[in-house]
Amino acid sequence: MASGRLDSAPAASLRIRHITMISLGGVMGAGFFIGASGAIAMAGPAVLLSYAFAGILIYFVNLILCDLLGRTPHRGSFVSQVGHILGPRCGFVMGWTYLLVWVTTLAAEIMAAASLLAPLVPLPYWLLELLVLGSMTVLNLASVRGYGEIEYGLSFTKVAAVLVFLGIGATALARGHHVAHAAFLDGGLFPHGAVAMLSAVPVVVFSMAGTEIGTIAALDSDRPQQNIARIARTIAIRLLGFYLSSVAVILCILPWRTVVPGHSPFLQVLGALHIPFADGMMTIVILAAVLSTLNSGLYASSRILRDVALAGNAPASLRATGAASGIPHRAVLWVAASSAAVAASAILSPTLVFSFLISVVGVFIIAGNMMVVVARLCLVPDGRRSARFTLAGLAAVLVAMAVDPHARHELALGSIAIGGIFLLECIVSARRRRRKPAGADHVPG
Template identity: 85%
Template sequence: MAPGSIDSTPAASLRIRHITMISLGGVMGAGFFIGSSGAIAMAGPAVLLSYAFAGILIFFVNLILCDLLGRTPHRGSFVSQVGHILGPRYGFVMGWTYLLVWITTLAAEIMAAASLLAPLVPLPYWLLELLVLGSMTALNLASVRGYGETEYCLSFTKVAAVVIFILIGVIALATGHHVPHAAFLGGSLFPHGGVAILSAVPIVVFSMAGTEIGTIAALDSDQPKKNIARLARTIAIRLLGFYLSSIAVILCLLPWQSIAPGHSPFLQVLDALHIPFADTLMTIVILAAVLSTLNSGLYASSRILRDVALAGNAPATLRATAPASGIPHRAILCVAAASAAVAASAILSPTLVFAFLISVVGVFIIAGNMMIVLARLYLVRDGRRAALLTLAGLAAVLVAMAVDPHARHELALGVAAIGGILGLERIVSALRRRAGEGRAPPEPARGQSAP
């Protein structure tokens, strides 16, 4: 069987309940519970349109992604699909931008987990980071089933928390304890202009990162094709149901001007409603979200790193998997080490490496989604209208970033970073060709003469 096949593998340990809960909870990390405050500050009440627009884009991108996996079932992950359909250069860029997004995200989550645990555990901050990362790495190294069971529990915690939060908000509004705030009844719905709606989309898309993890996990299940098809049917519920409902409740119960970037608006709402033990409850939920992101990020990025290595774009040693389980141990350790290095850079030089990576991840995600859509357009000639509209929507986000002075810097850094990755691809390709040309022809077998 080809590496990365969509058919069952020795690691086919995940069941439909794992895939379902992973897909439901995969889009709700700390970027959702905390990062939504940044999007609200950027767009104001109109952030609902940002979430709706981003949700529609991600919805169609995921439908396209599931379609690609169904049409080319023996090409591994979506990174392998893009490289196979569009060419090795696109595969190189897709693979490394995706990996950099996850390595940066994992570093941020490691620091977030340590910050949450620091008041509770009397250990040095750096040691807490290592303990959190080490525990999630050990879990991923142990078994695919262990990852699935842990992620099932963590995702269930997040989903239950969001549902309860929405119910609390609806009850508060229905019983008249709080009335819809001036965010909707007075003032401007577009305090920063219409362009801010699109400029906030990269922040929103970043908070939605993880929708693709379900498709990667499906490759480790007993019925990959069936599970991928089921994922396509639940995307809208995950994105629009959870995100839009939660943000609408927040905007109905709080003035958007009071929401500070970097602070959880969910906690602000619970405090405003005088919910007992709100701080403790939200700390538990956010910690579950952080650990879930770490768990899934290590799982997904290690599989992609192995695919990148199989394509010849990373050291060949990273192709190795455990014979019985199919777990890519070396790739998991490599991703964990890279994430720890980025987390360390955030402490040693917060305005250099880490700030740069945080600035470019939004553009990386948009560019990756565009490559997925381009692969679908190139592969299939029918049903192109939805794909073309999705591509136009993604391009509109980049144009809005270019127009918005607050987002222009991030766009420039992202484009420059992709240019650097393209330059690296040319160097790697040239070295590979040179190595092939300089390789001596194989010696003839004993008893045979040379040609």
């Protein structure tokens, strides 16, 4: 297992202000500014309950992560912790599902950035994708402190934009600009049934995925344990406030049936209020959000990939870090190349490879959170009501997906994919045992 990261952050370059913004930056991407439209279309007005329920689950998962890291220090990231507690097989599955989620997310963000830049920059779409990915990759290879400063600025832009949006919305509502009660509850609170509210939770959780980045970034700070605890206690509450407030404003100003999946409901609201230059402003904000998520995603996934390699579940060459900076350069390049390949698959095979990956990431996130909670329960099985509540809530989401005909397909694909990763681990372990000389030492941990 990976060891030593909590007690030897090589650069100790990040401060609490960086870590806080990095945590926000990992989640407030296109999945927030655009993805909210899909959740609203899926659940209707009940999407507020979806966001509230998902936010509560994420809050408890963050608390559990903090507790887990505090009780098993000097073992690297939470992926390493899960592998240490639940065994190498679960560690393998946890690591690779997490990496696949981020590689897919990064590919989606690359395409979103290229789409935003295409009307403004007269270059081929594929070249814009490479330029966006290349710039973020170079930034991650340069220095941890430089990454933190850029991410702080990008995340600050997003947070400021949301606060301005909430201010505009509150002013409009105070002046009487709101939808009629009949339009707000068009079809009732649960127009697609109560199950749809739970089925929308994976979509919401996917848009919130990334809160754990703060725990990874804290390992590159001067006081990792204290910073992890502080981030875990506060970040989910802040996000819940941002998400719930924003979606409530959207539903109060726009009839929910007019929200178009795949289009920014924030822009729709600003257009309905006749805010001047709304298109240009939201383009800048969404571009900042996309670049921020790319930046944070490359950072977090490269560190996790290194931990996976340290556990013996990825090529040993990916363990290498810069002597002075501590940056896992090869892992950063591997993640960037994989994201580029997935983005290319969206063009070459949009209905097969990319569609499959997009379909399974929600289940991967739910399953990963469940493994974190189970690891916590195995570590201290008694007196953990919050952990049991969280596990039950996550299980209820999977049950709702099984019942909902629209989400059942994603659950089936996700389950098959996780089964395939388990099978791959069995094959890799069997080959490793056959090649291992008698009496050889285990991978250091």
